[in-house]
Amino acid sequence: MDPLVNEIKALIIESLNLEEVTPDDIDAAAPLFVDGLGLDSIDALELGVALQKKYGLSFVADSEQTRLHFASVNALATFVGSHRTR
Amino acid sequence: MREHLSSFSLVNGALAGADDLPLAWRGAEIICRGQWRQDVARAAGAIAALPAGDIAVYSADCYQCCVWLLGAWHAGRCVILPGDNTPVTTARVKALSVALAGDFADADLPGWQEAAPVPLASLDPAMRAVDVFTSGSTGEPGRIPKKLAQLDDEMRAQESVFGQHIAPDALVIATVSQQHLYGLLFRIIWPLVSGRPFAAQMMTFPEELSRAPGTAPLVLVSSPALLKRLPEHLDLTAFAARGQAVFSSGGPLPATASLALRERTGLATREIFGSSETGGIAWRDHPEHPWLPLPGVEVAPTEDGLLQLRSPYLPDHAWFATADRVRFEADGRFYLLGRADRIAKIEEKRISLTALEAALLATGLVAEARVVVLEGARVELGAALVLSDAGRVQLQDSGRNTLVQHLRSVLAQSIERVGLPRRWRFIDALPQTRMGKTTEQDVRMLFEKPRLPQVAATQQLDDATVLTLLIDPDLAHFEGHFRQAAVLPGVAQLHWAVHFARTLFEMPPAFKGMDAIKFQHVILPDAQVTLTLRYRADKQQLNFSYSTGERMHSSGRIVFGAAA
Numbered sequence: 001m002d003p004l005v006n007e008i009k010a011l012i013i014e015s016l017n018l019e020e021v022t023p024d025d026i027d028a029a030a031p032l033f034v035d036g037l038g039l040d041s042i043d044a045l046e047l048g049v050a051l052q053k054k055y056g057l058s059f060v061a062d063s064e065q066t067r068l069h070f071a072s073v074n075a076l077a078t079f080v081g082s083h084r085t086r
Numbered sequence: 087m088r089e090h091l092s093s094f095s096l097v098n099g100a101l102a103g104a105d106d107l108p109l110a111w112r113g114a115e116i117i118c119r120g121q122w123r124q125d126v127a128r129a130a131g132a133i134a135a136l137p138a139g140d141i142a143v144y145s146a147d148c149y150q151c152c153v154w155l156l157g158a159w160h161a162g163r164c165v166i167l168p169g170d171n172t173p174v175t176t177a178r179v180k181a182l183s184v185a186l187a188g189d190f191a192d193a194d195l196p197g198w199q200e201a202a203p204v205p206l207a208s209l210d211p212a213m214r215a216v217d218v219f220t221s222g223s224t225g226e227p228g229r230i231p232k233k234l235a236q237l238d239d240e241m242r243a244q245e246s247v248f249g250q251h252i253a254p255d256a257l258v259i260a261t262v263s264q265q266h267l268y269g270l271l272f273r274i275i276w277p278l279v280s281g282r283p284f285a286a287q288m289m290t291f292p293e294e295l296s297r298a299p300g301t302a303p304l305v306l307v308s309s310p311a312l313l314k315r316l317p318e319h320l321d322l323t324a325f326a327a328r329g330q331a332v333f334s335s336g337g338p339l340p341a342t343a344s345l346a347l348r349e350r351t352g353l354a355t356r357e358i359f360g361s362s363e364t365g366g367i368a369w370r371d372h373p374e375h376p377w378l379p380l381p382g383v384e385v386a387p388t389e390d391g392l393l394q395l396r397s398p399y400l401p402d403h404a405w406f407a408t409a410d411r412v413r414f415e416a417d418g419r420f421y422l423l424g425r426a427d428r429i430a431k432i433e434e435k436r437i438s439l440t441a442l443e444a445a446l447l448a449t450g451l452v453a454e455a456r457v458v459v460l461e462g463a464r465v466e467l468g469a470a471l472v473l474s475d476a477g478r479v480q481l482q483d484s485g486r487n488t489l490v491q492h493l494r495s496v497l498a499q500s501i502e503r504v505g506l507p508r509r510w511r512f513i514d515a516l517p518q519t520r521m522g523k524t525t526e527q528d529v530r531m532l533f534e535k536p537r538l539p540q541v542a543a544t545q546q547l548d549d550a551t552v553l554t555l556l557i558d559p560d561l562a563h564f565e566g567h568f569r570q571a572a573v574l575p576g577v578a579q580l581h582w583a584v585h586f587a588r589t590l591f592e593m594p595p596a597f598k599g600m601d602a603i604k605f606q607h608v609i610l611p612d613a614q615v616t617l618t619l620r621y622r623a624d625k626q627q628l629n630f631s632y633s634t635g636e637r638m639h640s641s642g643r644i645v646f647g648a649a650a
Binding site for chain 1: 290291292293311312315317319320433462463464486487491494495498502503504506508509510
């Protein structure tokens with residue numbers, strides 16, 4: 001499995017301070033927002049900031065692209081893998 | 087352009103402004119007022135063909151929302167403006183309106199652009215222009231009607247105070263939605279009545295501040311949700327070079343966030359205090375200063391110490407009492423001391439705790455519910471629940487996370503996601519005082535993280551006591567740190583040494599000083615460490631050391647004495 005997937009799961013749990021959620025609880029293919037993990041708009045903001053800090057990438061909101069990148073852990077891992085600058 | 091300001095009155099609707107005057111930026115595309123007028127005339131045509139009644143509008147695109155607003159007004163209709171488009175909200179506004187326009191699951195008027203345009207005429211200032219919603223303390227959202235003149239007067243008053251320092255062609259960019267009154271006023275009404283353009287899209291991420299389209303000066307309409315999360319490493323020079331004003335509203339902006347932004351951009355964040363019911367009430371440019379009423383707003387304390395006001399932006403001239411506790415300065419400025427009802431502000435959203443509890447009880451899985459506000463790294467809600475029999479069965483069968491997810495998804499039907507509880511406790515009974523009362527404080531304690539380590543073993547030596555401590559990663563001291571970066575702070579080690587020593591030795595009450603304190607190796611979460619405590623009564627001196635095997639983490643001496 002892509003090690004980035006686990007790294008991103010850990011980053012989600014830590015940066016959002018999720019309660020009693022382990023990496024294994026997060027389905028890498030499931031939606032992060034609304035359904036699935038049920039993250040909200042503030043979570044998106046905080047996660048975006050954490051991803052930017054850790055991987056040196058950036059998002060442009062309101063583009064269909066960003067929504068696709070945030071669709072699931074797998075989608076994020078693909079995006080991070082191809083756009084990271086550190 | 088400034089001398090024609092009166093032509094920008096909202097009463098002139100979409101007739102105001104020259105054809106080639108930019109109204110909105112959508113991405114890198116500029117939409118001018120001429121184009122907008124045509125869109126409004128067609129939207130008005132589509133709306134005029136509907137049976138009599140109000141139009142519900144929800145759009146992620148501020149320009150589109152602006153077209154629907156003016157289209158409805160020119161068709162003589164009021165706009166119902168919900169704060170979200172959750173299924174429950176959609177059903178509610180559908181019942182209140184004759185059409186859903188914009189981003190609804192079942193939106194009407196898809197072919198509005200083909201509608202025959204209607205001629206535009208000036209608008210009646212007394213017309214009911216929009217209904218906005220807010221959480222009432224009973225849990226039912228309150229519906230607040232606004233007349234056209236209320237919106238017009240308020241933003242023209244704001245322009246008279248703030249506008250002179252902002253370029254006439256400055257672009258209004260925003261990180262808040264125009265579906266709430268603050269966003270509606272500052273993103274749409276103010277640009278309309280001041281001739282400035284606005285950005286159609288809302289910014290979600292901090293780095294977008296540097297990517298505003300065009301080269302004109304910028305006005306940022308924002309809120310604490312974003313301003314307090316601006317990363318330190320973010321390069322703000324591009325924004326600082328163009329920024330002329332920053333507005334924040336929806337809740338108090340932490341002083342640290344306000345001062346940091348000032349240092350990084352040279353801009354003082356202008357906080358606006360107000361509510362959906364009252365419109366703007368007061369403003370300030372410094373997070374520690376008292377609030378100064380906006381022009382035309384009279385403020386006073388009620389007998390109960392709550393803020394009340396009279397204002398031209400209210401429906402009538404009667405005094406309106408808020409639920410905000412207040413302290414007045416002699417000069418009429420005031421400080422806010424928090425709310426007096428069960429409405430919590432979570433990321434600028436007003437969330438009724440009563441409504442949340444009622445929704446939890448309605449699931450049938452919960453017998454008793456108390457929701458409290460927790461102030462940690464982020465202000466969030468905690469739900470302490472006594473489960474019903476059905477709830478207990480579900481907890482047993484499907485586990486904690488599944489139950490929490492189920493409860494959150496039920497609540498999300500009627501409550502915005504940021505307002506959902508993020509901490510959950512399933513308990514046998516709510517904590518009660520001897521008088522049988524459940525206090526906020528006691529419920530909040532259920533969510534406190536432990537501040538002391540678990541003692542796995544205690545060993546008594548000749549001259550020392552040796553404790554084996556388990557360093558739980560859930561200790562409060564690690565909160566807000568990434569797990570890889572978390573270390574047990576030195577101050578916690580000192581505090582623990584004193585705490586455990588007091589349970590073991592008779593020591594004088596006062597802390598007199600310390601010396602030979604050394605921190606050699608960090609203590610990490612999940613560690614098991616040995617704390618050795620020696621107390622010399624003759625010197626009133628406590629010697630402590632934390633170690634793992636031969637490896638010394640820290641050590642030192644703490645001296646005690648009689649209270650001063």
